[in-house]
Amino acid sequence: MGRYASDFRGERHIFRDLADLLAKASPPRSGDELAGLAAESDAQRVAARAVLADLPLTRFLEEPLIPYEEDEVTRLIHDTHDTAAFAPVRHLTVGGLRDWLLSYEATSEALAALAPGLTPEMVAAVSKLMRNQDLISVGSRCRVVTAFRSTIGLPGRLSTRLQPNHPTDDLRGIAAATLDGLLYGTGDAVIGINPATDNVPNCIALLEMLDGLRERHDIPTQTCVLTHVTNALRIMERSAPVDLVFQSIAGTEAANAGFGVSLSVLREAHEAALALKRGTIGQNVMYFETGQGAALSADAHHGLDQQTVETRAYAVARAFSPLLVNTVVGFIGPEYLYDGKQIIRAGLEDHCCAKLLGVPMGVDVCYTNHAEADQDDMDSLMTLLVVAGTSFIITVPGADDVMLNYQSGSFHDALYLRSVLGRRAAPEFEAWLERMDMTDRSGRIRQLAPQHGAMKRLLAHEDSNFAG
Amino acid sequence: MPADLPENDPWRGLRRSTPARIGLGRTGDAMPLNAVLDFQLAHARARDAVHTPLDADALVAGLEGLPHLQVRSRAPDRGTYLRRPDLGRRLDPACLELLPQGGWDAVFVLADGLSATAVQHHAVPLLHAVLKKLPNWRIAPVVIASQSRVALGDEIGGALGATLCAILIGERPGLSVADSLGVYLTYGPRQGRRDSERNCISNIHPSGGLTYEMAATKLAWLMTEARQRRLTGVDLKDDAAALPAGPPVAEIEG
Numbered sequence: 052m053g054r055y056a057s058d059f060r061g062e063r064h065i066f067r068d069l070a071d072l073l074a075k076a077s078p079p080r081s082g083d084e085l086a087g088l089a090a091e092s093d094a095q096r097v098a099a100r101a102v103l104a105d106l107p108l109t110r111f112l113e114e115p116l117i118p119y120e121e122d123e124v125t126r127l128i129h130d131t132h133d134t135a136a137f138a139p140v141r142h143l144t145v146g147g148l149r150d151w152l153l154s155y156e157a158t159s160e161a162l163a164a165l166a167p168g169l170t171p172e173m174v175a176a177v178s179k180l181m182r183n184q185d186l187i188s189v190g191s192r193c194r195v196v197t198a199f200r201s202t203i204g205l206p207g208r209l210s211t212r213l214q215p216n217h218p219t220d221d222l223r224g225i226a227a228a229t230l231d232g233l234l235y236g237t238g239d240a241v242i243g244i245n246p247a248t249d250n251v252p253n254c255i256a257l258l259e260m261l262d263g264l265r266e267r268h269d270i271p272t273q274t275c276v277l278t279h280v281t282n283a284l285r286i287m288e289r290s291a292p293v294d295l296v297f298q299s300i301a302g303t304e305a306a307n308a309g310f311g312v313s314l315s316v317l318r319e320a321h322e323a324a325l326a327l328k329r330g331t332i333g334q335n336v337m338y339f340e341t342g343q344g345a346a347l348s349a350d351a352h353h354g355l356d357q358q359t360v361e362t363r364a365y366a367v368a369r370a371f372s373p374l375l376v377n378t379v380v381g382f383i384g385p386e387y388l389y390d391g392k393q394i395i396r397a398g399l400e401d402h403c404c405a406k407l408l409g410v411p412m413g414v415d416v417c418y419t420n421h422a423e424a425d426q427d428d429m430d431s432l433m434t435l436l437v438v439a440g441t442s443f444i445i446t447v448p449g450a451d452d453v454m455l456n457y458q459s460g461s462f463h464d465a466l467y468l469r470s471v472l473g474r475r476a477a478p479e480f481e482a483w484l485e486r487m488d489m490t491d492r493s494g495r496i497r498q499l500a501p502q503h504g505a506m507k508r509l510l511a512h513e514d515s516n517f518a519g
Numbered sequence: 520m521p522a523d524l525p526e527n528d529p530w531r532g533l534r535r536s537t538p539a540r541i542g543l544g545r546t547g548d549a550m551p552l553n554a555v556l557d558f559q560l561a562h563a564r565a566r567d568a569v570h571t572p573l574d575a576d577a578l579v580a581g582l583e584g585l586p587h588l589q590v591r592s593r594a595p596d597r598g599t600y601l602r603r604p605d606l607g608r609r610l611d612p613a614c615l616e617l618l619p620q621g622g623w624d625a626v627f628v629l630a631d632g633l634s635a636t637a638v639q640h641h642a643v644p645l646l647h648a649v650l651k652k653l654p655n656w657r658i659a660p661v662v663i664a665s666q667s668r669v670a671l672g673d674e675i676g677g678a679l680g681a682t683l684c685a686i687l688i689g690e691r692p693g694l695s696v697a698d699s700l701g702v703y704l705t706y707g708p709r710q711g712r713r714d715s716e717r718n719c720i721s722n723i724h725p726s727g728g729l730t731y732e733m734a735a736t737k738l739a740w741l742m743t744e745a746r747q748r749r750l751t752g753v754d755l756k757d758d759a760a761a762l763p764a765g766p767p768v769a770e771i772e773g
Contacts, residue, residue: 084602085602085603085604085605215539216539217539218538221536221537223533223536223537224533224536224537224539226533227530227533227534227537227539227541228537228539228541230533231530231539231541231542385601385602386602386603386604389601389602419691420562420565420566420568420569420691420692420693420694420697421569421633421691421692425562426558426559426562447539448540448541448543449539449540449541449543449550449554449558450540450558451539451540451561451694451695453537453538453693453694453695456691456694456695457693458562458694461550463543463545463548463549463550466545466548467548467549470548471548498545506529510529510533513533
């Protein structure tokens with residue numbers, strides 16, 4: 052753990068160790084200031100980037116940021132590092148990697164082959180040398196394709212999670228929000244509920260309702276109730292219809308312990324979900340959420356800046372071949388990401404870094420009411436992310452999540468993004484929309500009159516199904 | 520529900536089942552302007568709740584002569600408060616000497632938290648309602664705290680030497696409710712108490728939340744039990760099944 056010093060354009064700067072160098076090189080954000088890790092001046096930040104640029108990538112293999120003996124995420128990263136995949140960039144510095152990623156040589160195929168050779172720390176480091184434009188450019192070249200009943204991540208596609216949350220888990224209210232979303236053509240990544248009451252019987256009731264709705268209308272998508280992985284294990288024991296196992300994860304063993312999980316319990320749940328064989332066209336059965344600030348809020352960040360420790364969470368994710376991963380970028384609060392500018396930067400970082408590591412990243416483009424952000428910021432971020440090739444975004448009725456009390460994307464946003472950027476739903480789901488007569492000849496979602504067949508089939512049936 | 524919905528609105532039945540913004544309709548890909556303005560107003564109210572300073576004089580007038588004093592945290596302004604929750608949990612050192620050490624059974628702290636609006640609307644009526652249920656308690660002067668997080672009550676209660684601290688604090692505003700009040704009760708308040716050592720009553724507001732009377736009943740019950748059993752937190756919550764049912768308890772903020 053040597054010190055790093057530089058004489059950069061006539062100024063002397065000293066950095067305590069590799070973690071300090073990475074933190075000081077990070078674009079400004081409130082979470083690093085809260086942790087006392089941020090650069091003390093803008094000039095120091097740029098000097099740190101200059102030092103980082105000259106650092107050989109191999110340094111990250113020699114010098115783990117959290118000791119191998121202390122942390123199972125470090126062990127996972129180092130034990131699964133693919134040296135053959137790393138070989139083409141082994142000779143590069145962090146700055147050299149940045150230049151290579153932006154070169155024409157970095158094709159989708161080359162990046163996919165490189166992914167197992169990169170560690171989260173290398174990826175976090177290089178992202179600190181990249182402007183937003185670079186994060187978009189590199190992100191858009193990465194292809195990570197996964198499948199269960201629909202295929203996520205194909206070129207030219209944008210998928211959506213339909214999130215029909217309800218403050219008291221009212222089954223009829225959740226069905227109503229689900230139908231609303233389906234009529235906008237959303238839900239091809241997953242129909243996923245955050246339960247208000249997180250116990251096993253309630254989650255089973257929600258799962259059975261969603262699965263019934265999906266089966267009745269033969270919808271090629273997957274459903275999920277986002278409960279703790281240990282609940283999911285008990286729910287699977289009771290033979291309830293579990294498509295995807297969900298869990299929030301973070302980038303250190305201690306932060307994961309704060310979530311009540313370890314790699315071994317994730318492995319157990321992964322195997323249990325695979326054994327159900329419910330996927331029709333693929334067997335990616337895991338769904339993870341991450342977010343900058345999670346490790347610091349659990350006081351488990353080991354002195355790492357929040358973006359570096361977030362990137363380590365993607366190593367946890369990729370070990371379980373997930374169908375979906377998303378960062379909850381603006382949800383964790385202004386003490387970690389203060390305003391629209393910081394949220395936008397972090398959303399682009401999380402997406403690009405995850406994709407470089409081969410993780411099927413989507414984003415919950417969102418904010419809370421105590422952050423300095425609004426719908427205009429979200430419009431910017433979601434548009435940038437779709438240009439960057441995000442696998443999916445999250446959508447709720449009218450952008451207002453009435454259970455979690457924050458603002459996410461709306462069903463209308465999905466229409467806007469697909470129109471203006473020419474993206475389509477997952478192919479299986481798109482074919483279903485056509486079968487249901489919900490799209491016009493150009494593939495647009497029709498604005499259905501109440502008497503339209505699809506509207507009647509979906510609405511009238513579900514309305515009577517939950518009547519009384 | 521908007522007044523101008525057509526008779527044949529297919530969402531009529533389903534709309535009653537959820538407060539979510541379903542069946543908004545569209546113009547092209549976009550939301551109708553009415554829905555956009557409804558959303559903007561809700562967001563504006565939530566932001567105003569976060570950023571409007573606490574009007575301590577109005578609170579004092581409502582106390583109707585109850586002894587009181589005013590303190591502030593180490594966060595000098597709202598921007599710092601939002602970025603640095605650690606500062607909102609610590610008392611400005613200049614305020615320490617204002618707090619009279621005494622053998623108090625309990626202290627009530629009225630704190631802005633993330634919604635000064637909530638405290639402005641609901642803290643005083645709730646306080647009066649609960650005081651009626653606590654005859655013969657030695658109650659410290661009411662403390663009005665600005666730029667305050669939940670844990671500021673630990674330092675206040677500790678300095679006063681109070682057995683219990685009940686902090687009435689504004690909760691993070693949502694779009695549907697911007698003035699929801701929460702109460703956190705801590706036995707043996709002192710700096711460094713963990714959130715698991717508190718009991719929380721959340722969602723106190725008139726838009727479908729707990730009424731003042733329901734919240735006061737719960738709080739008085741918790742305070743009586745806490746004093747007898749000499750604890751608050753997870754172990755006390757287990758016995759709370761006998762209480763009137765309310766909305767789900769939110770996560771502890773700050």
